[in-house]
Amino acid sequence: MQVFDYEDIQLVPNKCIVDSRSECDTSIKFGPKTFKIPVVPANMQTVIDENLAELLASNNYFYVMHRFEPEKRIEFIRDMEEKNLYTSISVGIKQEEFDFIDSLVAQKIVPDYITIDIAHGHSDRVVNMIKYIKEKLPDSFLIAGNVGTAEAVRELEHAGADATKVGIGPGKACITKLKTGFGTGGWQLAAIRLCAKAATKPIIADGGIRTDGDITKSIRFGADMVMIGSMLAGHEESPGSVYVQNGKTYKEYFGSASEYQKGEYRNVEGKRMLLPAKGPIMETLKEMQQDLQSSISYAGGKDLMSLRKVDYVIVKNSIYNGDLH
Numbered sequence: 535m536q537v538f539d540y541e542d543i544q545l546v547p548n549k550c551i552v553d554s555r556s557e558c559d560t561s562i563k564f565g566p567k568t569f570k571i572p573v574v575p576a577n578m579q580t581v582i583d584e585n586l587a588e589l590l591a592s593n594n595y596f597y598v599m600h601r602f603e604p605e606k607r608i609e610f611i612r613d614m615e616e617k618n619l620y621t622s623i624s625v626g627i628k629q630e631e632f633d634f635i636d637s638l639v640a641q642k643i644v645p646d647y648i649t650i651d652i653a654h655g656h657s658d659r660v661v662n663m664i665k666y667i668k669e670k671l672p673d674s675f676l677i678a679g680n681v682g683t684a685e686a687v688r689e690l691e692h693a694g695a696d697a698t699k700v701g702i703g704p705g706k707a708c709i710t711k712l713k714t715g716f717g718t719g720g721w722q723l724a725a726i727r728l729c730a731k732a733a734t735k736p737i738i739a740d741g742g743i744r745t746d747g748d749i750t751k752s753i754r755f756g757a758d759m760v761m762i763g764s765m766l767a768g769h770e771e772s773p774g775s776v777y778v779q780n781g782k783t784y785k786e787y788f789g790s791a792s793e794y795q796k797g798e799y800r801n802v803e804g805k806r807m808l809l810p811a812k813g814p815i816m817e818t819l820k821e822m823q824q825d826l827q828s829s830i831s832y833a834g835g836k837d838l839m840s841l842r843k844v845d846y847v848i849v850k851n852s853i854y855n856g857d858l859h
């Protein structure tokens with residue numbers, strides 16, 4: 535198997551066929567809806583909250599609400615529905631989550647999107663939850679993860695998942711590789727390729743995105759959607775405490791398996807960090823869209839799927855020849 539990561543790859547340009555980058559279409563149909571760009575903020579407590587979810591949904595961006603305040607989920611869905619906005623929530627796999635699915639059914643609530651959010655998604659417990667949700671809420675678009683192998687993608691799809699989420703340990707706040715020796719950290723892009731080749735349904739590339747060009751590379755290697763944590767955290771609208779150190783403002787970003795999230799030091803696989811405070815998230819998303827439009831023009835196409843056809847070369851450590859800062 536060829537092993538590489540984002541910084542090892544460069545895409546080879548094709549002849550441009552547009553007069554302006556504004557002609558390039560970055561939209562993506564994912565599940566029942568079409569979104570402006572193939573990017574979704576990570577379903578982490580320092581990345582997304584109810585207000586940001588509303589902002590994203592009302593501006594045609596995909597979002598996945600996190601699952602760390604489980605008691606607020608039904609109220610959240612009702613609020614979004616009242617505003618005629620689509621609904622997208624996360625669940626776990628413990629017994630109380632099966633009860634939560636039952637309570638949705640009892641109240642006739644059908645979320646548009648449900649994401650099963652588990653560190654090691656290739657397990658019978660996840661398969662059972664997929665089957666349960668598909669039986670009880672067949673009209674919800676069901677995303678399951680996280681996984682890092684072709685076998686896992688096939689098994690979750692076979693159980694009924696409508697999309698799978700790929701990435702074990704490449705995240706910025708992640709320490710899974712260090713704590714366990716496992717994961718796709720260091721070869722996430724190759725793992726996306728491996729999983730996409732096995733997939734018959736959409737996949738989400740999750741974790742390890744450090745530049746806008748990495749979004750393009752994820753699409754090239756088979757992702758339909760790209761989940762981003764650290765690059766979309768730390769904005770004005772981002773949840774997370776603000777800190778001022780030596781006159782500079784920072785916002786916290788912590789892993790969902792960190793002791794800050796868990797409230798205890800048990801099976802910790804995530805850390806906390808302070809990110810320099812950024813401006814409005816809409817500016818960052820707009821820049822991502824413009825960079826994707828440029829990418830499409832370099833690909834010699836007019837839409838996102840033209841990225842899939844471009845050649846690539848493996849250039850070890852190329853980031854040092856083109857770093858942004």
Ligand SMILES: NC(=O)C1=CN([C@@H]2O[C@H](COP(=O)(O)OP(=O)(O)OC[C@H]3O[C@@H](n4cnc5c(N)ncnc54)[C@H](OP(=O)(O)O)[C@@H]3O)[C@@H](O)[C@H]2O)C=CC1
Nearest residue numbers: 626627651652653654680701702703704710790791801803
């Ligand atoms: N994408 C990634 O690389 C990673 C993401 N995360 C994020 O951290 C959050 C917490 O995840 P998670 O711990 O799965 O959620 P939960 O705390 O809900 O745990 C899931 C359930 O699976 C059991 N389990 C058994 N083996 C494992 C295993 N190897 N990894 C995880 N659970 C296992 C757990 O039991 P018990 O706790 O008793 O073992 C628990 O009952 C999620 O948001 C997840 O996405 C965490 C690590 C990696």
Ligand SMILES: Nc1nc2c(ncn2[C@@H]2O[C@H](COP(=O)(O)O)[C@@H](O)[C@H]2O)c(=O)[nH]1
Nearest residue numbers: 576705706708741742763764789790791804
């Ligand atoms: N191993 C861990 N992975 C985690 C944890 N919390 C979140 N995550 C994953 O990271 C991505 C975001 O990655 P980034 O590189 O864009 O910052 C997120 O979507 C999760 O899949 C954790 O505690 N441990």
